[in-house]
Amino acid sequence: MRTIQIEDFDDWRAKARKLIGNQVPPSEVQLFDRDGQQSLFGDPSDLDEASGATFRVSREFVSLAQAVGYHRDFNRWNLLYRTLWRIKTDQPHLLEIETDPDVHRLIQMEKQVRRDAHKMKAFVRFRKVERDEKEYFIAWHQPDHRIVRRVAPFFSRRFKGMNWAILTPDESVTWDQSELHFGPGVTRSDAPGFDELEDLWRTYYANIFNPARVKVKMMKSEMPVRYWKNLPEADIIADLLTDAPKRVEEMIQQHEGFEQTAINFIKPTEGESFTLATLKEMAIECTACDLCRDATQTVFGTGPVEAKIVLLGEQPGDQEDIAGVPFVGPAGKVLNEAIDNAGLDRDKLYLTNVVKHFKHIETNTEGIPNGKRRLHQKPNAREVRCCRPWFDAEWSCLEDAEFLVCLGETAARAILGPGNKISEVRGRLLSTDYCAKTIVTWHPAAILRSPRESHRQEKMRELIKDLALAGV
Amino acid sequence: MTQLPIIQRKLSILADAAKYDASCASSGSKSTRKDSSIGSTEGTGICHSYTPDGRCISLLKILLTNYCIYDCQYCVNRVTSDTPRARFSADEVVNLTMEFYKRNYIEGLFLSSGIIQNSDYTMEQLTLVAKKLRTEHRFGGYIHLKTIPGAAEELITEAGLWADRLSVNIELPTEMDLKQLAPEKKKTQIVGAMSGIKDKIDEIKSDRKSGMRxxxxxxxxxxxxxxxxxTETPDNEILKTASELYTGQRLRxxxxxxxxxxxxxDSLLPGKSPPLVREHRLYQADWLLRFxxxxxxxIVVREDKNLDLEIDPKLAWALQQRGYFPVDVNTASREQLLxxxxxxxxxxxxxxxxxxxxRLRTDDLKKLRVAWxxxxxxxxxxxxxxxxxxxxxxxLKQLIAPKEKQLTFFDTFDAALKGEL
Structure with a gap:
């Protein structure tokens, strides 16, 4: 029985080559790590040097053996040699038989080394240290196997432009932006104990966690607990899990917005399709959002069902709210003037709003002593979403409609989608999901609100021009 | 990082808002960009940490801002939500990415955003971050940018220049679902954005083949x-959409x-626990489609058009197609064995x-860790x-199916991700 010490994979390869060349069967040789107990035993110096150099093995075997060389199993060199022997003597395809006990064990070891190497790439945590105005990034890591030399080149490629060191109990490695230097193993106390950024990292970790899907087993299988002591984020896992059920309960309980939309109030009668008249009737009862509380009544659309042109505004104003008819107040007068000038007939148009109740606040305002003034408020996105099924229903009744004119931004966004600006889409024929000929123009109220006479005149001209486009 | 408390507040809001995006992959870029100083991509992604929800942390996944003009009801960032809002500057995201990366916390950045002003503006802001990382910091790590549907083609082209991966979320499986929950989004626009990216990828590939660089x-x-x-949409519709995207848009x-x-x-959506088992079954079915x-x-054999929640879809198929079996492991074709x-x-x-x-014996199969x-x-x-x-x-189904209780604590999401069915 020979006893031979092995330093690393290259050493094993050289010695195995000689042993095979001299036809030493695995049963007559014992291979040990250099730092193993039998380290005093000798070299294969009596073997014939020349006879070793002539054979080849597959690349798969070399890559397997290389990986296994980093494993901590003290018997690995023997197992590798026995497998090599079997391949060389009578089983050239041995590696393809993964159910063979030797191959099976080698593949297991290779997997363990690979996984360990992968986890090292994942779980090394550098801490920044500044010395002499230079930055150094230093990590303490405890791998399962002796893989530092296997993994170090990866870190040198990834952190090429950084000075870094990885310290482990077996071995340490540093990178000076040009070369890797390997040194002896060290203890944890040699590594820095703090990095300011870790708080920020834990903030990220805590907030990217979704408490509604707790899968602790999954986490532990991919991030085994033995690594946790060197992971700054692991400190808060227990707290996150403790709080999770409460947070989910709160999320499920808490709701925002309205529980219904207009859809809940559009109730079909059996055998009959909707008409504008039945819809108007149903809309009287609508309480989907809160706007109905302070408004006098629902202001539904008005006009003939065979209308070719449909005008869509934002919401009824003060006078519309009292009259129950759209566009009868000051803005309505401006609109009437524009309609006339555009050569259209108001009685042939269908007029309506995206939101059917008047949204306002009541204030005592200077200039109106002792009086309550109802000040128009722009409807918010929730109210628009809640109310728009009414317009969708109206639109489906208006089968002859060829033009849809959106007056103002609220109407334009309801039809064209969010983000559209009047200044960018005004005055052009656009094709939308509602209508192949959709036009966006000023709301008459915007003309009234314009501070300067010249602006008012210009906007009025544009409104007339845009309406006339629909009249063509 | 001197303004730590401000950054910390923004990070907590904008990470929280990003977590509903399941994508985490950092794989696929086979070589590191030339002239990189910090960062590498070598084909396989690395998961640097795992949160207690079993999901990996590979990329710094954040939104540039959670302000949004859209009103998608399933989304925490919809315009009608009362959620606290924040916005990062491009430099803040760049610094955060570099500092996290240098400590080996992450593989790179996954940047998405609420839509502010309009699609083009938002896309420009996202691209700016990626460009700064690549040019000012010579960052070679992974960058995944969310593509904003409706953004101009030249903006997408520039985004693709700096990013490793682009994605557009289809969000909901059918046009009807979108209409119901995200009326402002259109399937045609989303798929159009994907197909724009696909065409560009194809163009670059064919240029490369013909010898150009x-x-x-x-x-x-x-x-x-x-x-x-x-929504109520059943699994077979979901898988059909997925299959269309794999073949039509060649999604990874x-x-x-x-x-x-x-x-x-939003009050219109009922609060409930997420259907995790269903999600798991869909991933398994997805693997059956692809591999x-x-x-x-x-794949979907049940009458209600949904996958069986109790057993995996391959087993469900086999139980329906008993005539296909038994398969002889020593003589069957690859397709039969699969x-x-x-x-x-x-x-x-x-x-x-x-x-x-x-020849293989039952013990051999057990040794290979076939799910015997x-x-x-x-x-x-x-x-x-x-x-x-x-x-x-x-x-037979009762003999094989796991007991009810085990299913509730289902934890083999990873098995589906690794494709071992």
């Missing part, structure tokens, strides 16, 4: 996400995300390799396999 364009391809369980991945209760939920030669029309429950694609490869030299409980009634081995006599039993 075009600039990089999204070398890791594109992916998307579908939310599951926010479709992510399925169980609709999860969100803070500030096991299954057609989308044969259809055996409990035998994964990798084991099929191993079996084919082993049987060139020796699921496989045993469907395979013929060299030796006697007593379980084969169960193949025609009407209660």
């Amino acid at each position: 075009p600039p990089k364009f999204a070398p890791a391809g594109q992916s998307t996400q579908m939310i599951v369980g926010a 991945r479709v992510y399925y995300s169980a609709y999860s209760p969100i803070p500030h939920a 096991y030669g299954f057609d989308v029309n044969e 259809r055996v429950p409990g035998i994964g694609a990798r084991n099929v490869k191993r079996i084919l390799s082993i049987r060139r030299h020796q 409980k699921r496989a045993k009634s469907f395979v013929i081995t060299e030796d006697h396999n007593p379980a084969l006599s169960d193949l025609d039993r009407s209660d």
Whole structure:
């Protein structure tokens, strides 16, 4: 029985080559790590040097053996040699038989080394240290196997432009932006104990966690607990899990917005399709959002069902709210003037709003002593979403409609989608999901609100021009 | 990082807002960009940490801002939500990415955003971050940018120049679902954005083939996400959409995300626990589509058009198609072996390799860690396999299916991700 010490994979390869060349069967040789107990035993110096150099093995075997060389199993060199022997003597395809006990064990070891190497790439945590105005990034890591030399080149490629060191109990490695230097193993106390950024990292970790899907087993299988002591984020896992059920309960309980939309109030009668008249009737009862509380009544659309042109505004104003008819107040007068000038007939148009109740606040305002003034408020996105099924229903009744004119931004966004600006889409024929000929123009109220006479005149001209486009 | 408390507040809001995007992959870019100083991409992604929800942290996944003009009801960032809002500057995201990366916390950045002003402006802001990382910091790590549907083509082209991966979320499986929950989004626009990216990828590929050296364009391809369980749409519709995207748009991945209760939920969506088992089954079915030669029309076998929650879809198919079995592991074709429950694609490869030299016995299959409980009634081995006599039993499903209780604490999401069915 020979006893031979092995330093690393290259050493094993050289010695195995000689042993095979001299036809030493695995049963007559014992291979040990250099730092193993039998380290005093000798070299294969009596073997014939020349006879070793002539054979080849597959690349798969070399890559397997290389990986296994980093494993901590003290018997690995023997197992590798026995497998090599079997391949060389009578089983050239041995590696393809993964159910063979030797191959099976080698593949297991290779997997363990690979996984360990992968986890090292994942779980090394550098801490920044500044010395002499230079930055150094230093990590303490405890791998399962002796893989530092296997993994170090990866870190040198990834952190090429950084000075870094990885310290482990077996071995340490540093990178000076040009070369890797390997040194002896060290203890944890040699590594820095703090990095300011870790708080920020834990903030990220805590907030990217979704408490509604707790899968602790999954986490532990991919991030085994033995690594946790060197992971700054692991400190808060227990707290996150403790709080999770409460947070989910709160999320499920808490709701925002309205529980219904207009859809809940559009109730079909059996055998009959909707008409504008039945819809108007149903809309009287609508309480989907809160706007109905302070408004006098629902202001539904008005006009003939065979209308070719449909005008869509934002919401009824003060006078519309009292009259129950759209566009009868000051803005309505401006609109009437524009309609006339555009050569259209108001009685042939269908007029309506995206939101059917008047949204306002009541204030005592200077200039109106002792009086309550109802000040128009722009409807918010929730109210628009809640109310728009009414317009969708109206639109489906208006089968002859060829033009849809959106007056103002609220109407334009309801039809064209969010983000559209009047200044960018005004005055052009656009094709939308509602209508192949959709036009966006000023709301008459915007003309009234314009501070300067010249602006008012210009906007009025544009409104007339845009309406006339629909009249063509 | 002197303004730590401000950054910390923004990070907590904008990470919280990003977590409903399931995508985490950092793989696919095979070589590191030239002239990089910090950062590398070598093909396989690395998961640097795991949160207690079992999901990995590979990328710094954040939104540039959670302000949004859209009103998608399943989304915590919709314009009508009361959620606290924040916005990062481009430099803040760049610094955060570099500092996290240098400490080896992450593989790179996954940047998405609420839509502010309009699609073009938002896309420009996202691209600016990626450009700064690449040019000012010579960052070679992974960058995944969310593409904003409706953004101009030249903006997408520039985004693809700096990013490894681009993605557009399909969000919901059908046009009807979108209409219901995200009326402002259109499937045609979303798919149009994907197909724009695909065309660009194809163009670069063909340039490269004809000997030119075009600039990089999204070398890791594109992916998307579908939310599951926010509407009534059944699994076969979901898988059909996925299948269309794989073949039509050549997506690398479709992510399925169980609709999860969100803070500030809209009252129109009922609060409930996310359908995690269903999500898991969809991932399994997705693997059958991509790696096991299954057609989308044969995967869902139940009458209600949903996957069986109790058993995996391959087993469900096998139980319906008993006539296909038993399959002899020593003589069957690769395609036949792939259809055996409990035998994964990798084991099929191993079996084919082993049987060139020796015949396989039941013990060999167990050694390969075939899921024997699921496989045993469907395979013929060299030796006697007593379980084969169960193949025609009407209660075979009950014999194999895991007990109810185990299913509730289902934890084998990873098995689906690794594709071993």
